[in-house]
Amino acid sequence: MNVQNIMTNLEAKHPGENEFLQAVREVLESIEEVYNQHPEFEKAKIVERMVEPDRVFTFRVAWVDDNGDVQTNLGYRVQFNGAIGPYKGGLRFHKAVNLSMLKFLGFEQTFKNALTTLPMGGGKGGSDFDPVGKSDAEIMRFCQAFMWELWQNIGPDTDVPAGDVGVGGREIGYMYGMYKKLAREYNTGVLTGKGSTWGGSILRPEATGFGALYFTEHLLHKAGKDIKGLTIALSGFGNVAWGAATKATELGAKVVAISGPDGVCEIPGGITKEMIDYMLEMRASNRNKVEDMATKFPAATKFTAGKKAWSVKCDIALPCAFQNELNEADAKELIANGTWCCCEVSNMGCTPEAIHAFQTNGILFAPGKAVNAGGVATSGLEMTQNAAHISWSAKEVDDKLHFIMESIHEACVKYGTQPDGKIDYVKGANIAGFMKVAQAMLEQGVC
Numbered sequence: 001m002n003v004q005n006i007m008t009n010l011e012a013k014h015p016g017e018n019e020f021l022q023a024v025r026e027v028l029e030s031i032e033e034v035y036n037q038h039p040e041f042e043k044a045k046i047v048e049r050m051v052e053p054d055r056v057f058t059f060r061v062a063w064v065d066d067n068g069d070v071q072t073n074l075g076y077r078v079q080f081n082g083a084i085g086p087y088k089g090g091l092r093f094h095k096a097v098n099l100s101m102l103k104f105l106g107f108e109q110t111f112k113n114a115l116t117t118l119p120m121g122g123g124k125g126g127s128d129f130d131p132v133g134k135s136d137a138e139i140m141r142f143c144q145a146f147m148w149e150l151w152q153n154i155g156p157d158t159d160v161p162a163g164d165v166g167v168g169g170r171e172i173g174y175m176y177g178m179y180k181k182l183a184r185e186y187n188t189g190v191l192t193g194k195g196s197t198w199g200g201s202i203l204r205p206e207a208t209g210f211g212a213l214y215f216t217e218h219l220l221h222k223a224g225k226d227i228k229g230l231t232i233a234l235s236g237f238g239n240v241a242w243g244a245a246t247k248a249t250e251l252g253a254k255v256v257a258i259s260g261p262d263g264v265c266e267i268p269g270g271i272t273k274e275m276i277d278y279m280l281e282m283r284a285s286n287r288n289k290v291e292d293m294a295t296k297f298p299a300a301t302k303f304t305a306g307k308k309a310w311s312v313k314c315d316i317a318l319p320c321a322f323q324n325e326l327n328e329a330d331a332k333e334l335i336a337n338g339t340w341c342c343c344e345v346s347n348m349g350c351t352p353e354a355i356h357a358f359q360t361n362g363i364l365f366a367p368g369k370a371v372n373a374g375g376v377a378t379s380g381l382e383m384t385q386n387a388a389h390i391s392w393s394a395k396e397v398d399d400k401l402h403f404i405m406e407s408i409h410e411a412c413v414k415y416g417t418q419p420d421g422k423i424d425y426v427k428g429a430n431i432a433g434f435m436k437v438a439q440a441m442l443e444q445g446v447c
């Protein structure tokens with residue numbers, strides 16, 4: 001394989017799909033050396049096939065807003081790679097959603113799901129619907145209209161969507177309600193992230209953030225460090241940031257900053273239980289403003305408009321919001337302020353230049369597809385419970401999540417340990433995920 005040739009071809013075929021091309025380049029550069037040691041991969045054109053989705057559905061979503069006006073959005077489902085199991089991955093509702101974004105997410109999901117040890121292929125979907133400022137009734141009508149189109153393309157053994165940015169328990173509930181009506185199927189396994197009384201797994205809401213902190217603990221232990229007493233700055237205040245803040249605090253770390261599109265909220269004394277609970281209200285309000293935290297807890301916080309969490313002094317940075325939310329300048333600012341570890345919790349949260357800055361400055365860095373895999377892994381556990389019509393306790397799910405995050409960390413160490421003994425977690429995660437999917441594709445012939 002010649003990465004540049006493949007990228008030139010792909011850029012010509014998919015011009016302007018910048019996030020997708022960025023995600024592909026990162027994986028190909030990581031796996032190039034290993035790939036070229038396997039002539040059977042080259043012969044079967046594994047990479048050329050792997051960079052194209054199995055199929056993509058696009059559709060119109062028309063709905064009526066509270067004023068009685070008709071709104072039209074775009075809907076998508078990208079079934080990226082089904083080599084190791086049914087397509088699995090979230091739905092993103094955000095005004096910036098387009099095909100490039102969902103292809104990048106579906107591509108990443110394929111390797112992430114392979115890392116979880118569970119048999120799940122990679123998929124992703126969503127819409128350019130903007131939940132900010134929408135009423136609950138508008139969210140419901142949109143979700144129903146979205147499912148009206150999607151339902152025929154999903155199923156517990158074909159494609160199982162879940163949440164992502166802009167899609168949480170409320171949205172999954174509205175979509176599942178509509179799915180049941182349309183399909184006349186009562187199989188809860190068609191979506192994950194459901195409510196706990198109707199097939200949802202206990203701990204799924206917390207799982208991405210909890211899993212990220214379990215991974216971070218393993219990475220720190222490997223480096224001879226302990227999380228207790230360390231300061232953490234994280235971005236976002238949605239479901240993922242909430243889970244991460246909860247577990248970080250429980251493990252004895254101090255979350256000193258959270259952020260939103262409007263700015264950063266510094267919490268010098270560390271985030272409290274009341275503040276963590278308030279994050280849930282902030283998300284449900286659909287206002288998308290972190291300033292609300294500072295307004296609610298004025299004595300313990302300081303809001304600065306237009307600044308990111310990366311301007312705050314901390315030991316560990318945890319991007320928990322959106323792709324490319326931490327750029328080279330941010331990385332340099334963190335490094336200058338003494339940050340020595342960054343675990344990417346969002347999907348592709350750091351730009352390639354930021355990752356390069358971290359790695360060349362000896363900062364411990366781990367990529368999203370390893371760090372945040374606990375979310376989809378717990379979705380996989382939810383599918384298992386649904387298929388068996390059983391429900392596990394929080395402890396059972398948490399134990400399994402612990403085991404999975406430890407296995408992912410071990411896989412990164414196995415494939416990412418360099419001749420000098422250092423661990424390149426980007427390479428480790430990409431090679432481990434790739435090898436599993438590539439082997440499956442090889443064994444299944446040309447299809």
Ligand code: GLU
Binds near residue numbers: 160164192
């Ligand atoms: N959206 C999450 C992710 O990026 C979870 C997907 C799922 O649970 O299927 O992995």
